[in-house]
Amino acid sequence: MRKDSPRIAVFGATGLVGREILAILESRRLPLAGLRVLASSRSQGTSLEFSGRSLPVEDVASADLRGIDLAFLATSSSMSLDLAPRLLEAGATVIDSSSAFRHEPDVPLVIPEINGELLDESPRLVSSPNCSTSIALMAVDYIRRAAGIRRMTVCTYQAVSGAGAAAVAELEQQARDFSAGRPIEPRHFPSPCLFNLFPHESPIDPDGENQEEAKIRAESRKIWSDPMLAVAATCVRVPTRRAHAEAINLTLERSLSVAEARSLVATAPGVRLFDLESGSRGPEPRDAEGRDEVLVGRVRADLSQPPGRGLWLFVVADQIRKGAALNAVQIAERLAGSDATPRGLVGRWSGPAMVKPSRS
């Protein structure tokens, strides 16, 4: 295995997240000894462009999993459950963007800016969090470090891209159908997207929470190592394309002024303060699409709480980038011992080893 120039494979490479991982690998000019792209049989016969080369899409079902140093899984949970053990067995390090292993005690769930030190142990399998969780925690982490969080509620305004490329195509098609006077027929979602919104389409737990909301609680607790943290969310799908917005309400442990909170946001790696002072009324999805940073605006006192103890933030980020693909690539960089910049805007790929297999 080439240690400083790994052989990489991207699974689910034809999906939104897979394609974005490839784009980020390309734009960061990571040295790599080989790159394979794999997807389900539906994508067979197609190819993907990378640095001017055309890569044939291999069939996951029949592919030889040997000779891979680093595997990105941009696949469904069920696919990840099947692939990850086989890839580990074949010697690969695996970065999984699905929910399959996020709550396995031995699998680190990592946002490199927040708990990247877990990667210094060179785990062979790493989970990347749910997009809504990543975006919220990126926005709030420095405030939490300074003042502690007693309670956090999140109301999401989630783009359809979280449900894949077909969902984005469906929203756009509905705009064309409306314009042509045709009826709007939902296929991918249970309801029309255009000019509508609906509670997140994930399965609903017996207590009435949908799984997206449950993920935000469980993943926040794991990433922040705070198993009793009070977190609750309402997750809503809205007719935007690929940047999620979130209204975050915090109850702080210790008093913090709005000015201090704003400074902390401005300092946090991977986050951009996008606020009134910048002449903006607050971030919008169109500001965040295709962008690496999490945009945080409207940092203000929550006047329903005692002074200094309550904060509102309004956060927007590209859910395919920091919410998924970028975070996975940042995990890879940190695993490689690369001195990735805190803001994650410049990729360097160096250091002693891409993968240090642990033989435990």
Place this chain on the structure above:
Amino acid sequence: MRKDSPRIAVFGATGLVGREILAILESRRLPLAGLRVLASSRSQGTSLEFSGRSLPVEDVASADLRGIDLAFLATSSSMSLDLAPRLLEAGATVIDSSSAFRHEPDVPLVIPEINGELLDESPRLVSSPNCSTSIALMAVDYIRRAAGIRRMTVCTYQAVSGAGAAAVAELEQQARDFSAGRPIEPRHFPSPCLFNLFPHESPIDPDGENQEEAKIRAESRKIWSDPMLAVAATCVRVPTRRAHAEAINLTLERSLSVAEARSLVATAPGVRLFDLESGSRGPEPRDAEGRDEVLVGRVRADLSQPPGRGLWLFVVADQIRKGAALNAVQIAERLAGSDATPRGLVGRWSGPAMVKPSRS
């Protein structure tokens, strides 16, 4: 003045709310001795249909304000500030849907299902609340009566119709522009609506709250006669047409089970429990458009609060109906002493007097 069959005038009659007031007056078959429709000079030369008749639109600037028993103001705040005193002087009772008088101590701010008893004093000037406030309070009022509210936060998903008919036309035009490959150029709003969202466009207070958010606090306190109530909101404009959605988070004074909360919602007048039990994942804007009732779903425990003390609700309602026009007509019915049904679905127009001018 005809007491049981008033002469009515609708100001701002060509706007979204004005037209809806006319439609509701027509569908409820209210007996009336006369109906005038007035609007700004831009609408001159046009006419409006009412019960098969064509009503010429009068110019507000030059209209004779005498001979009106009941005036609906579906006008801007500045227009209401000008018109209301002159109408009162001319002997009319005035129901104002703008924010002009909502915080005048002597002017009742009324949602008939909640504090309709204020109308038994036969006030000559009555304010109807902001749409976001009405919708939230309708959903929550019966829970408040049973268990008290220590704190309420609201995150809104507001339809563009709150900014008027031109805003709806702009959203629809943007869908057509997208479909035709034309650039999307915002005119009415500061940002594109289609496939985007943004913080509510109202002016921003020095503390970073926008005025829509401040209205929810101030109006909730006044309507519930609870001047210190802890309320905070984040208000967001989303690309839906005329039904607002709101994610409401409650901290209760006294313990209440989810089942009890659901029963209270199901009992509340003007509200429909629209929940998992009805086979729905929760209400959507398309369910509420053109409908009188406030749809409340996803009544569930907020797991970030102690058991029995925290609740989430997801609420959707037509912001032009209960959020504005319907509420104004209900105020008129109650002023007339009509025995309006609690659910407000059947209008009756009877009783001793439409208007009892107080000569204070």
